[in-house]
Amino acid sequence: MKKQKLNNLITLGGTSVLCVVMAVLYSVGALDGNHMLKGMLVLIGIHIIWALSLNLTVGILGELSLGHAGFMCVGAIFGGTVSQIIRANAAECPPGIRLLITLVVSGIMAAVFGLLIGIPVMRLRGDYLAIVTLGFGEIMKSIANNIYLTLDANGLHFGFTKPPENVDEATAKQILKGSIGMQTPQDTNIWWVAAILIITLFVMMTFINSRSGRACMAVRDNYIAAQSVGINVTKYRLMAFTISAGIAGIGGALYAHSVPMITFGKFDYNFSILILVFVVLGGLGSMRGSVIATIILYALPEMLRKVNENIVNARMLIYAVILILLMLWKNAPFFINLREKIKARFKKSDTARSGGAEA
Amino acid sequence: MTDIAKNENDIMLEVRELSIQFGGLRAVDELNMKVKKHALYGLIGPNGAGKTTVFNMLTGVYKPTTGAIFLDGANITGKSPVEINKSGIARTFQNIRLFKGMSVLDNVKIGMHNQVKYTAIEGILRFPRYFKEEKMMNAKAEELLAVFGLENEKDTLSQNLPYGKQRKLEIARALATNPKLLLLDEPAAGMNPNETAELMNTIRFVREEFNMTILLIEHDMKLVSGICEELTVLNFGQELCQGETSAVLNDPKVITAYLGE
Numbered sequence: 001m002k003k004q005k006l007n008n009l010i011t012l013g014g015t016s017v018l019c020v021v022m023a024v025l026y027s028v029g030a031l032d033g034n035h036m037l038k039g040m041l042v043l044i045g046i047h048i049i050w051a052l053s054l055n056l057t058v059g060i061l062g063e064l065s066l067g068h069a070g071f072m073c074v075g076a077i078f079g080g081t082v083s084q085i086i087r088a089n090a091a092e093c094p095p096g097i098r099l100l101i102t103l104v105v106s107g108i109m110a111a112v113f114g115l116l117i118g119i120p121v122m123r124l125r126g127d128y129l130a131i132v133t134l135g136f137g138e139i140m141k142s143i144a145n146n147i148y149l150t151l152d153a154n155g156l157h158f159g160f161t162k163p164p165e166n167v168d169e170a171t172a173k174q175i176l177k178g179s180i181g182m183q184t185p186q187d188t189n190i191w192w193v194a195a196i197l198i199i200t201l202f203v204m205m206t207f208i209n210s211r212s213g214r215a216c217m218a219v220r221d222n223y224i225a226a227q228s229v230g231i232n233v234t235k236y237r238l239m240a241f242t243i244s245a246g247i248a249g250i251g252g253a254l255y256a257h258s259v260p261m262i263t264f265g266k267f268d269y270n271f272s273i274l275i276l277v278f279v280v281l282g283g284l285g286s287m288r289g290s291v292i293a294t295i296i297l298y299a300l301p302e303m304l305r306k307v308n309e310n311i312v313n314a315r316m317l318i319y320a321v322i323l324i325l326l327m328l329w330k331n332a333p334f335f336i337n338l339r340e341k342i343k344a345r346f347k348k349s350d351t352a353r354s355g356g357a358e359a
Numbered sequence: 360m361t362d363i364a365k366n367e368n369d370i371m372l373e374v375r376e377l378s379i380q381f382g383g384l385r386a387v388d389e390l391n392m393k394v395k396k397h398a399l400y401g402l403i404g405p406n407g408a409g410k411t412t413v414f415n416m417l418t419g420v421y422k423p424t425t426g427a428i429f430l431d432g433a434n435i436t437g438k439s440p441v442e443i444n445k446s447g448i449a450r451t452f453q454n455i456r457l458f459k460g461m462s463v464l465d466n467v468k469i470g471m472h473n474q475v476k477y478t479a480i481e482g483i484l485r486f487p488r489y490f491k492e493e494k495m496m497n498a499k500a501e502e503l504l505a506v507f508g509l510e511n512e513k514d515t516l517s518q519n520l521p522y523g524k525q526r527k528l529e530i531a532r533a534l535a536t537n538p539k540l541l542l543l544d545e546p547a548a549g550m551n552p553n554e555t556a557e558l559m560n561t562i563r564f565v566r567e568e569f570n571m572t573i574l575l576i577e578h579d580m581k582l583v584s585g586i587c588e589e590l591t592v593l594n595f596g597q598e599l600c601q602g603e604t605s606a607v608l609n610d611p612k613v614i615t616a617y618l619g620e
């Protein structure tokens with residue numbers, strides 16, 4: 001128990017320090033010479049938030065979700081709409097407050113979507129969630145690409161596949177323009193990302209090490225046994241999935257306000273899989289792993305681009321090879337044995353290994 | 360009149376004409392059984408007789424086709440496994456079902472899930488009630504582990520325990536739910552004679568210490584004759600014989616059923 005607590009503290013403390021140091025360096029201009037890193041930091045942070053939230057569904061709950069991007073998309077749409085409405089109607093509202101309201105709304109909306117999807121699916125056993133989320137992600141993206149929202153003096157007007165008609169042209173402001181996307185106020189900065197990331201990590205770790213988190217892992221490890229000890233399996237599966245969706249939505253809103261123009265085509269199946277890769281290679285259920293894997297795997301393609309201009313074309317190939325090697329390193333019996341041997345050499349006396357809840 | 364009432368109060372589990380049909384197979388057929396409070400009751404029978412199926416009906420995993428189940432006077436027929444656990448039945452499984460990816464201590468703490476009340480929010484934000492109840496859980500879980508000699512392995516991943524200890528951990532986890540009735544499905548399976556002897560002592564101890572009623576399925580006749588006071592023998596889903604252990608084990612019908620014609 002002691003060891004596990006220490007591990008959690010290291011993860012949380014280490015990540016927090018890293019976040020703060022990076023944010024400070026960024027703010028004082030120490031990174032101005034390194035454009036690549038500077039441009040990447042906010043995005044890496046947001047991707048970590050996404051990976052952490054997905055790890056709750058995949059690693060802790062043991063359910064496969066193939067449409068995490070759908071929840072990010074929900075967060076981005078609602079967040080972007082809210083912030084633009086505030087900008088139009090209450091121009092004096094400070095960006096910080098505006099973003100805070102935006103994040104709260106987008107988190108709640110994404111959680112509601114998670115809940116609505118979860119209610120029918122979480123009653124069933126089997127791979128239904130993977131199928132349903134796969135569909136949800138694609139549907140969400142398509143819907144987002146076809147929504148038009150216009151704000152005028154009379155309020156919000158909605159159009160599907162085409163801009164709404166009968167708007168008051170004099171005061172009309174297009175908020176959402178279908179596949180063109182939306183122009184959000186750029187309220188997200190590195191401090192916000194750092195703060196949300198740390199909060200997300202904290203929430204994940206305290207959740208896992210609480211009665212509710214343990215119940216989720218119990219359902220993951222053995223559904224029938226979990227019921228036999230009186231755990232309401234549907235409730236806890238819904239709970240974890242909803243939290244996971246809500247946090248993904250908050251990440252989506254952060255993202256939407258970190259770029260000047262957001263299009264929803266980005267939130268497709270490939271993107272869901274990208275985040276899933278971060279989670280799987282970082283280790284299912286390991287929050288620390290998600291953080292590290294995201295940093296490495298996000299930065300890798302960019303690094304490769306920088307190494308040598310000739311590599312640019314081959315960089316996705318190299319990326320794939322590294323992914324395969326990592327996968328082997330984690331799962332192939334040969335490498336597992338090798339790792340065990342190395343481990344045994346380093347600490348002979350250490351027998352206890354705390355697993356599942358190790359975050 | 361008073362005599363009957365008193366008698367009824369002594370019964371922890373009553374099963375009335377319990378049957379279940381799987382397609383063409385009547386896996387359990389009109390079973391009647393009464394288990395007294397504080398009893399150590401054995402359910403035995405050849406492979407495939409329907410013993411585990413009875414447990415699955417008692418715990419709500421299967422819904423009986425006909426018949427009724429009463430726990431401590433309350434009708435629990437058709438309730439869900441979760442409700443049944445809350446009304447006071449806990450069980451172990453023939454093919455061990457531990458929470459493999461979690462520590463030994465956490466396995467027991469999950470058993471105590473419904474005995475603490477703090478909510479998810481209180482847990483996430485670490486309210487005082489979280490610390491208070493977790494502390495209580497840890498203390499109680501460690502006590503339980505000590506009963507089964509698992510106190511030194513509390514941080515071990517449960518899947519890394521040797522087989523015999525996994526069986527014990529399952530019993531500890533079941534007890535953690537604070538049941539009135541404990542169902543053990545082949546607790547001695549895979550144990551060597553020493554471990555079995557030790558297990559017999561533990562089962563007796565559990566009954567006294569927790570004032571428990573225990574219904575167990577077992578093939579190991581030494582264990583059955585050693586600790587069970589009463590037995591029901593199932594054969595092809597039907598009750599073959601019922602009564603005091605020594606009488607049942609010496610019944611020619613039972614011997615034939617076990618040894619074949």
Ligand SMILES: Nc1ncnc2c1ncn2[C@@H]1O[C@H](COP(=O)(O)OP(=O)(O)OP(=O)(O)O)[C@@H](O)[C@H]1O
Pocket residue numbers: 381384386404405406407408409410411412413453
């Ligand atoms: N879900 C099910 N669907 C169909 N048949 C089943 C099901 N569960 C059990 N059975 C059948 O019911 C019969 C009784 O099985 P059960 O597992 O209760 O036997 P058992 O007495 O526990 O045997 P063992 O001593 O081998 O554990 C078997 O023929 C089995 O195949």
Ligand SMILES: [Mg+2]
Pocket residue numbers: 410411412453
């Ligand atoms: Mg059986």
